[in-house]
Amino acid sequence: MSGSQTRAPEAELGLLDATMIGMGAMIGAGIFVLTGLAAEIAGPAAILVFALNGVVTAFTGLSYAELAASIPKSGGGYAFVREIFDDLPSFIMGWMLWFAYMIAGALYALGFAPNFLELLHVYGIVPPPDQVGAVVLPVIDAGVPLAFLLAFVAVLGLVLLNAVSTAASGSVETIFTIIKVSILVVFVAFGLASPMFSGAEFQPLFPEGSGAAAILPAMGLTFIAFEGYDLITTVTEEVKNPRENIPKAIFVSLIVTVIVYLAVVTVAIATLGAGGLADAGEAGIAAAATSFMPTGLPIIQNGGALIVFGAVFSTLTALNAVVIASSRVAFSMGREGQLLPSFGQLHHRYGTPFVAILASAVVMLGSVALPTQSAGNMSSLFFLLSFIIVNVAVIRLRRERPNMNRPYEMPFYPAPPLIGIALNLILAGVLVEYLIRTDPLALVLSAAWILLGGIAYFALNRLRAQPTRSPTDTDTEVTPEAED
Amino acid sequence: MTNGLDIIIAGGGRVGFQTAEILANRDHDVTIIERNERIVSEIADEWIATVIEGDATNPEIIEQAGIERADTIAALTGETGLNLAVCLAASELDPGIRTIARIGRAAGTAYTRFVDAVLFPERAGARVAANEIAGSDVQTLADVTGDLDIMLVRVAEGAPAAGKQLTEVRFPAGTLVVSDDDGHRVARPDTTLTPGNRYVVAVEPDVADEVMNLMRG
Numbered sequence: 001m002s003g004s005q006t007r008a009p010e011a012e013l014g015l016l017d018a019t020m021i022g023m024g025a026m027i028g029a030g031i032f033v034l035t036g037l038a039a040e041i042a043g044p045a046a047i048l049v050f051a052l053n054g055v056v057t058a059f060t061g062l063s064y065a066e067l068a069a070s071i072p073k074s075g076g077g078y079a080f081v082r083e084i085f086d087d088l089p090s091f092i093m094g095w096m097l098w099f100a101y102m103i104a105g106a107l108y109a110l111g112f113a114p115n116f117l118e119l120l121h122v123y124g125i126v127p128p129p130d131q132v133g134a135v136v137l138p139v140i141d142a143g144v145p146l147a148f149l150l151a152f153v154a155v156l157g158l159v160l161l162n163a164v165s166t167a168a169s170g171s172v173e174t175i176f177t178i179i180k181v182s183i184l185v186v187f188v189a190f191g192l193a194s195p196m197f198s199g200a201e202f203q204p205l206f207p208e209g210s211g212a213a214a215i216l217p218a219m220g221l222t223f224i225a226f227e228g229y230d231l232i233t234t235v236t237e238e239v240k241n242p243r244e245n246i247p248k249a250i251f252v253s254l255i256v257t258v259i260v261y262l263a264v265v266t267v268a269i270a271t272l273g274a275g276g277l278a279d280a281g282e283a284g285i286a287a288a289a290t291s292f293m294p295t296g297l298p299i300i301q302n303g304g305a306l307i308v309f310g311a312v313f314s315t316l317t318a319l320n321a322v323v324i325a326s327s328r329v330a331f332s333m334g335r336e337g338q339l340l341p342s343f344g345q346l347h348h349r350y351g352t353p354f355v356a357i358l359a360s361a362v363v364m365l366g367s368v369a370l371p372t373q374s375a376g377n378m379s380s381l382f383f384l385l386s387f388i389i390v391n392v393a394v395i396r397l398r399r400e401r402p403n404m405n406r407p408y409e410m411p412f413y414p415a416p417p418l419i420g421i422a423l424n425l426i427l428a429g430v431l432v433e434y435l436i437r438t439d440p441l442a443l444v445l446s447a448a449w450i451l452l453g454g455i456a457y458f459a460l461n462r463l464r465a466q467p468t469r470s471p472t473d474t475d476t477e478v479t480p481e482a483e484d
Numbered sequence: 485m486t487n488g489l490d491i492i493i494a495g496g497g498r499v500g501f502q503t504a505e506i507l508a509n510r511d512h513d514v515t516i517i518e519r520n521e522r523i524v525s526e527i528a529d530e531w532i533a534t535v536i537e538g539d540a541t542n543p544e545i546i547e548q549a550g551i552e553r554a555d556t557i558a559a560l561t562g563e564t565g566l567n568l569a570v571c572l573a574a575s576e577l578d579p580g581i582r583t584i585a586r587i588g589r590a591a592g593t594a595y596t597r598f599v600d601a602v603l604f605p606e607r608a609g610a611r612v613a614a615n616e617i618a619g620s621d622v623q624t625l626a627d628v629t630g631d632l633d634i635m636l637v638r639v640a641e642g643a644p645a646a647g648k649q650l651t652e653v654r655f656p657a658g659t660l661v662v663s664d665d666d667g668h669r670v671a672r673p674d675t676t677l678t679p680g681n682r683y684v685v686a687v688e689p690d691v692a693d694e695v696m697n698l699m700r701g
Contacts, residue, residue, distance in 0.1 A: 070534065071534055072508075072531045072532055072533060072534060237531065241529070243528055243529070243531070341642075344697075345643075345644045345697060346644060346694060346697045346698055348644040348645045348652065348653045348654070348698055349652065349653070349654050350654065400548065401536065402548070403536050403545055404534065404535065404536050404537070404548065405524050405525075405528055405534075405535035405537050407525075
């Protein structure tokens with residue numbers, strides 16, 4: 001968390017680094033995990049799904065760019081809304097964004113597990129993923145699915161790593177992103193060259209029965225694939241000439257990401273077919289790769305392994321990014337007095353926002369028990385809702401503080417935030433309707449989280465009204481205990 | 485609650501800007517009101533504070549700076565009369581706010597009937613200059629260091645480092661706790677950070693917020 005709150009004297013990140021942070025977060029797990037699921041709902045129209053989501057997100061991107069350039073704070077969405085709104089709306093924003101990141105973490109962990117199994121399978125260590133049964137744990141005498149166990153271990157490992165050490169960012173992130181994008185470029189190049197591609201079949205574009213309407217729920221599910229450019233605004237202070245570079249970085253990373261997504265999804269559908277992609281689920285891209293990549297290569301043997309490695313690597317780095325992002329939201333809320341003060345304190349030994357990370361970990365570890373699709377739906381829903389608030393924040397700031405210095409002003413105001421609000425609302429509405437039909441559990445959990453937030457908000461207000469110091473004391477005691 | 489204050493600074497010139505920079509580095513929330521478009525743009529480049537462009541005596545501009553949430557307003561322009569007017573307008577809009585006005589000459593306590601505190605930067609600068617000329621190294625220690633901040637920090641009750649020995653606390657690199665709690669000894673590894681006591685701490689600006697978090701909570 002070093003330097004997360006104050007402005008660091010040396011701005012070290014250039015436009016490239018800032019762009020890479022956004023791309024690294026976006027081209028993380030979403031493309032590997034969600035392509036198969038989107039193909040399952042929308043068929044070959046999954047290509048359209050990703051393209052349209054890019055357009056929808058671009059409107060919110062404009063709002064983020066304007067806010068990041070005019071409010072010199074590094075906290076991302078929550079920090080901006082906190083600056084503009086009263087207690088309750090900003091609490092809701094933080095509460096929702098925190099949840100969105102945590103569930104995204106669970107989603108990436110759930111995407112990591114089948115891809116990791118696929119990697120082991122490529123080298124013949126384990127049987128094909130669909131034949132991997134449950135591991136029987138003698139201690140608790142019950143079978144636990146191996147994939148679930150892997151996801152759980154991945155979250156636990158990264159949480160512990162982040163809890164006891166302040167992670168390096170910046171240049172490391174740039175290298176990671178270049179690796180990820182290079183692997184996808186290899187995937188696209190070999191896919192285009194493969195004989196399977198020339199016989200590609202994109203008809204019927206829309207799945208039978210539901211038709212073009214199937215695009216909307218698929219957009220809702222995959223909306224999270226474009227979450228990530230907002231993370232650029234969490235490092236603004238480290239960026240050179242932020243008022244120019246931050247808006248640029250947001251737009252460049254969005255555009256490049258859309259291009260990469262479209263290329264990858266097109267190749268995947270062309271080679272494996274929408275049906276085959278849907279069957280492979282979370283490991284869709286990996287399955288497509290093993291179908292056409294050359295085999296018999298030195299060292300890695302199967303060319304498909306490279307892509308599968310890319311999926312494993314991407315899901316893990318994305319998981320790491322959201323572990324940091326979620327704890328950062330909780331930390332900021334603690335600093336602002338919107339969660340217990342202990343959330344906003346650094347651990348005296350590790351120098352990390354220990355309590356915030358542990359609290360985030362509890363929710364993440366619980367959420368890996370969810371089906372992947374539910375995790376995707378829930379995190380998309382909460383990102384949609386919080387992005388609506390970001391757009392409202394821009395309008396409110398323009399109305400209430402017309403004289404505020406805005407180094408970057410979005411073009412055609414007020415159209416972009418209004419369109420952004422409308423589109424995000426439509427997608428959120430479609431998603432809720434889709435959840436009512438297919439996934440009531442996700443909807444109940446979402447509602448429960450919001451309800452829990454309401455209780456927490458009023459309980460905290462009550463607590464603050466009493467001048468007693470006992471709540472703070474009990475919480476600081478937790479920290480040293482957990483350390484040994 | 486957070487220990488960061490919500491501060492409005494009217495006038496983003498030399499005094500106002502330097503003040504804003506120091507406060508922002510200490511994790512306070514600063515909003516600057518500045519009339520001159522060129523200076524507004526320069527401040528925006530430094531990215532330390534939200535900037536409202538306009539005349540600080542205009543109540544609408546003061547409201548846009550977030551007066552209802554602010555703890556303190558400091559009028560730091562070069563004009564004494566304007567500074568007093570800003571402070572009076574601010575107290576009118578938000579009676580609970582703490583007001584500080586920069587004045588242009590030594591006026592004793594006359595102005596404190598209207599504002600909570602006055603400052604006379606020329607006098608403060610002159611004191612430093614006098615110390616420098618007289619060659620008294622110890623007194624000017626805080627001023628001769630480049631970016632380093634020498635601060636006197638009181639350890640808060642319930643802060644992460646409160647009641648801990650120095651060896652138990654991992655301060656970020658770029659931090660040095662200088663004095664023992666009674667102020668007579670240089671700090672040792674076994675020095676305990678007793679809540680309520682003050683310690684002299686040398687910190688580099690980029691880790692100041694972490695040190696504040698550990699010592700103040």
